[in-house]
Amino acid sequence: VKITKAKAFPENVELAFEVPTSTGRLQSLHYSISQIPSGSGYRPRKADERVGYFTTTYQDFGKLTQADSRVRYINRWHLEKADPSLQLSPPKQPIVFYIEHTTPVRYRRWIREGILHWNQAFEKVGISNAIEVYYQDERNGAHMEKDPEDVRYNFIRWLSNNQGTAIGPSRVHPETGQILDADVILTDGWIRHYWTTFTKVMPKIAMEGMNPDTLAWLRDRPNWDPRVLMCEPSQRAYVLKELEAHAHEPYGGHALTKSDSVMMGKNEYDGLADRTCQVNGMCTLTEGKAFDVAMFRMMYAMMAAEDDDGEKGEAASGDPNKAEDPNKPKEPKLKKKAEPMIDDMPESFIGPLLSDLVCHEVGHTLGLRHNFKASSVYRLSEINSKEFKGNKPMAGSIMDYLPVNINFEDGEIQGDYGMIGVGPYDMWAIQYGYTPNEAELPAILSRVAEPELQYATDEDTYGPDPLARRYDFGSEPLDYAKNQVRIAQHNRGRIINELVKDGESWARTRQAYEMTLAMQLRAVSMMSNWLGGAHVYRDKKGDKDGRLPIEVVSAEKQRNALNFVIENTLNDEAFGLTNDLLVRMSVDKWWDDRSSVLEDATWPIHDRVMSIQASALASLMYPSKLSRIYDNEFLVSSDQDALTLPELLTTISKAVWSELDAQYEKTFTTREPMISSLRRNLQRVHMELLVDLAESGSSSSAANKPISDLALQQLRQIRTKADRMSRNQADKMDEYTAAHLKDVSTRIRKALGAHYVLRSL
Structure with a gap:
């Protein structure tokens, strides 16, 4: 020693x-x-x-x-x-x-x-x-x-x-x-951090908010686990072995059960359990900030390149007053290059962001826990307004994990990038903790129902409340999710010409595209959380304007969230992949970063897209998610609208198998197939997920039987449509599609047969 x-x-x-x-x-x-x-x-x-x-x-x-x-x-x-x-x-x-x-x-x-x-x-x-x-x-x-x-x-x-x-x-x-x-x-x-790798950030995004029941289900079906789906194919056996080593852990191995009260710093719940005095044992706010800073760097570089090209073009044309094309998408309203810079970023961006981070951590040292519901207080239109900018914090609390606010095609004002001070919840929390006169405490606490005082913390993030979420933003997160997808799509179209400069490696193309993909997945993962959701409130009986503790998310908001996930993951166009982009998505191989040496020079198109689609589909159809939807049907009065299991499963099936309902006039070829390669993979994944749900042992939940029955019904309908298309449109069908539909019919028939054999034993 x-x-x-x-x-x-x-x-x-x-x-x-x-x-x-x-x-x-x-x-x-x-x-x-x-x-x-x-x-x-x-x-x-x-x-x-x-x-x-x-x-x-x-x-x-x-x-x-x-x-x-x-x-x-x-x-x-x-x-x-x-x-x-x-x-x-x-x-x-x-x-x-x-x-x-x-x-x-x-x-x-x-x-x-x-x-x-x-x-x-x-x-x-x-x-x-x-x-x-x-x-x-x-x-x-x-x-x-x-x-x-x-x-x-x-x-x-x-x-x-x-x-x-x-x-x-x-x-x-x-x-x-x-x-x-x-x-x-x-x-x-x-x-x-200029870049972040696909395999590092994507599984974390997809796993956000998973509860112990979902983790336990994934333990028995690792083929649906984002940690397996999104790793390199060569690493899947290793990842599977790692997951199997922890298969015995209670509650599906949820991080909460593995927190450390002494050796802290590796688990997000460290310092909370098994201690007399709780402390902030780990805070992962910088993970999201690193991603947002990298995205901002990329966008700022694109803007700088566009400004340079614009100046050159105006000088060459001699027409600096040429009218702007009204159909051209507006740029995100970022600061111009002329202002003071710190580490190649505008000081007005990185400076306040650092203050935001420090203020959050100091909040922990004052005794405050995370508040992951604080981002849901204000609308995006309010945040990006003259009234808010520079005058009012953009969330209810600095103790949330807030993304960087970048306004794109949503009004004329770019609001503050981050928090400019503590929020109203923080004021209220400090008031409760530090007011000297204890007689005032009941009146302070009775304000709990005020909209700006929303509160949910770490152990709420795997519950039913969709607003108890890291890195969501705004009182209507769907607006923010759409904003994020718009930014991702816009940036993809500019990678080749405006990001990669003469003399630079084309490997930046892959890095930049994968960042836009992560941004898109973060939006999709956020919105899938709304399915089966219920808002949870901490009001006590007798509080002023007290709310009931449980309020099911409206059917309209759940449907909007479902449609968003479908639109941004299940269609080929959602990924913005073009031949021009793909042939440039190479990789630099340096031995001082050994992971890049093992990467393939060609981007794994089908594997990457299928991993995202499989993860998105599973997030909509996990048994725990379906059980919540089934329970919510009971919670909502029968004379009110509610999202039901049949509606959810039918909507997903129609989106995945839409080709089976179409009547085609043209004849397809293997170069222009009736069902694209990405869609065939998607349909295969959906079919396999339905088969898993149909198994009697798919879940120990009381909702298992209706879930199983509905999954079987969907499989029968898909097989009927596939057989009909194979008969009626065989002369127009390409070989890929014909083989695919034949395989679909055969596998569903076998699955149905196996199901009934199991039931008869």
């Missing part, structure tokens, strides 16, 4: 050891031991589920009932007015943060601004300048005597390691919930 670090401070000791593990490798273990203060006069405050705070929890065995014996306090700082008689007073002792000297100078003011955003919320409870910020500066020696590992000081730490990380952990008194010290750790990877 080797001691690699030993530091002693007045209130804590830091020790690090290098020890051999059972595998023979050396591992570093760091121990941080600090004393717990006493006699501070701090009074704990009870937690309430209407407001999202980390908690300190214990059981009082002197009480008999569960409600009385479970004690939950919110985690918060001991913040008091210096002069209680003043309406607005400075604090007795402010919360002080030091920005570490390792932080690049170009970022420092934006980090400071993000921290100080919270002072606006504390002013609402009568405390001015509750938070103070100082720069640690190596050049003039300012605050260099302070060590970030000394618990007497709160630091914003900066690491340049090419990793995209941001986290705001804290140290909490285990008896009262008083926050004693906190630090924010930032890394620069999310700013550096």
Whole structure:
């Protein structure tokens, strides 16, 4: 055993050891031991589920009932007015943060601004300048005597390691919930990431919001698992083996069951379970920010190229006043190149985005949990308006995972790219946590039904509420989803001429296309979450304008979401693939990035498209999704409109097999088939999914029997139509289509036969 670090401070000791593990490798273990203060006069405050705070929890065995014996306090700082008689007073002792000297100078003011955003919320409870910020500066020696590992000081730490990380952990008194010290750790990877790979980002997008029942179903049917569908074909056996190794885990291996209360930082639920004091053990906000920054870089490069070409064209034509083509799509309203730049991006973009990130992490250090419903407060038209821009935050809370706001063909105003301060929910949460007069708390909490105070946190994201979602945006997410698809489609048409410059590799074509594909899938995944959805509210009986806890999503919104998913995944045109694009989608092979060496120089067209289509179809037809729809039919009064299982399955089948209802006049060839290769793959996937649903053991849900019966009915109808087309239009049919329909008929017949044999046993 080797001691690699030993530091002693007045209130804590830091020790690090290098020890051999059972595998023979050396591992570093760091121990941080600090004393717990006493006699501070701090009074704990009870937690309430209407407001999202980390908690300190214990059981009082002197009480008999569960409600009385479970004690939950919110985690918060001991913040008091210096002069209680003043309406607005400075604090007795402010919360002080030091920005570490390792932080690049170009970022420092934006980090400071993000921290100080919270002072606006504390002013609402009568405390001015509750938070103070100082720069640690190596050049003039300012605050260099302070060590970030000394618990007497709160630091914003900066690491340049090419990793995209941001986290705001804290140290909490285990008896009262008083926050004693906190630090924010930032890394620069999310700013550096120019591209992100298909196999890295796409499965995460597709898996967003999956509940334990769905994960358990996928465990037995890994052929529908996005982690399998979207990996490289050569890697599928390996991924399958990895998934099989965890097949025994409860709740389908959901991340919530694998959170770590000690070795935190690998699981999104770390720090929440099996601890007396909850802390922010992991925050993945930078993953989404890295994607959005990469997308912005690409779009900005395209705009710069178009500006250059436009200037050259005007100079050559001698007609700078030539009228603009009214039919030409309008560009996203991004800033012009002339403004100050930071790391090849406009400072007006990346600066506020960094403040947004820091403000979020500092919110964790103040005790606040994530609020993934806060993005649903305002309409896009409001966010991109003069009234909001520069004046009002674009969401209810900074504690959401918010995408970058880029307005495209949706009004004349480009609103703020990110949050410009804390939101109304944040003000309300700070008011509950830090208001000195406890008699005011019931009135504060009774505001829960106000539209701007929507709240849902990590454990709500796999529930039925479609608004409890990471990276959705706006009170009508369908509008945002359409905006994202418009941007993706527009960018695809500009990759060849405006992104890849003379002397650059055509590999950028593949990278850029896959980014647009990820943007499209994020929109599709977001909207598939609305099927079978129900809004969940935390209002208590007697709250002002209190809502019922469950409200089924309207049938109209569910149908609109279904149509969006169909339109943007099940049709060939949705992917914008052209010969000109595909022949340029190559890859650079460098040994210092070994993954690229193993990639094929030609893009796997059918494999990629089928993986997205299979994932999208499955997201609409998972047994857990169908069970929710079936239950919602019961929740909604019979005299009201509701989306039903027969309607859902029929709508999907009609979209997938639309060719079977057509009457063709022309004769098709293998070069111009009746049913395209992409559509044949889609139909095969849909048929196999219906067969899985028809199996009696497809799900343990009580809805399994009606789901199975309806799946069988769909299969019979598809077979009947396929046989009819094979008979009636055989003379017009190409060989691919003929063989495909024959195979469809045969496989359905066998599946139906196997089903009835199983039922008779």
